[in-house]
Amino acid sequence: EIVMTQSPATLSVSPGERATLSCRASQSVSTNLAWFQQKPGQPPRLLVYAASSRATGVPARFSGSGSGTEFTLTINSLQSEDFAVYFCHQYNSWPFTFGPGSKVDFK
Amino acid sequence: QVQLVESGGGVVQPGGSLRLSCAPSGFTFSNYDIHWVRQAPGKGLEWVASIRFDGSNKYYADSVEGRFTISRDNSQNTLFLQMNSLRVDDTALYYCAKLSVERHIWGHLDSWGQGTLVTVSS
Numbered sequence: 001e002i003v004m005t006q007s008p009a010t011l012s013v014s015p016g017e018r019a020t021l022s023c024r025a026s027q028s029v030s031t032n033l034a035w036f037q038q039k040p041g042q043p044p045r046l047l048v049y050a051a052s053s054r055a056t057g058v059p060a061r062f063s064g065s066g067s068g069t070e071f072t073l074t075i076n077s078l079q080s081e082d083f084a085v086y087f088c089h090q091y092n093s094w095p096f097t098f099g100p101g102s103k104v105d106f107k
Numbered sequence: 108q109v110q111l112v113e114s115g116g117g118v119v120q121p122g123g124s125l126r127l128s129c130a131p132s133g134f135t136f137s138n139y140d141i142h143w144v145r146q147a148p149g150k151g152l153e154w155v156a157s158i159r160f161d162g163s164n165k166y167y168a169d170s171v172e173g174r175f176t177i178s179r180d181n182s183q184n185t186l187f188l189q190m191n192s193l194r195v196d197d198t199a200l201y202y203c204a205k206l207s208v209e210r211h212i213w214g215h216l217d218s219w220g221q222g223t224l225v226t227v228s229s
């Protein structure tokens with residue numbers, strides 16, 4: 001099983017700042033990596049797939065990068081609605097696995 | 108608009124059973140693999156099971172293998188998860204999620220339901 005790790009566990013930022021979240025896979029997942037945003041009481045929302053492709057309707061301030069084992073989600077000019085938990089997810093091999101999440105909260 | 112609506116959750120004693128359902132709309136259900144993913148309260152996401160678009164193959168997490176059964180009825184546009192021998196650590200919000208690519212086994216999960224809560228407690 002591919003183990004996904006994320007850092008930091010919590011990132012405190014102010015609106016308008018940039019947030020950079022990291023995700024690491026225990027073995028290569030190529031670019032078969034997605035990022036989800038989750039707010040309290042809501043299901044995960046797809047932000048990025050194939051490591052760097054934005055899902056439909058996702059603002060351009062969200063960008064993903066990386067390949068192999070190291071991935072990054074960058075949120076430029078953070079808006080109030082971006083404060084949430086972010087999960088990475090590999091779909092390169094069975095079983096599908098998810099990272100533990102990174103929480104972005106108000107500084 | 109793609110929608111997935113889960114139902115069937117509830118409170119059950121350890122060792123008991125529940126059957127979850129997932130009702131899709133807004134896409135051709137019979138063309139897509141569907142997955143179940145769960146989230147324990149305050150915790151992360153755990154993949155549970157998946158089924159091929161035509162029901163030909165099913166896949167399970169080790170933690171549920173032999174206890175849970177995924178199935179689908181394409182004529183009725185419904186997905187099921189039969190959960191037997193439930194344990195306290197099965198307590199979670201259960202989501203059904205659609206794979207992104209038609210008739211393909213690989214792809215990302217692009218649409219999720221709101222989830223149905225399963226609580227296993229004595």
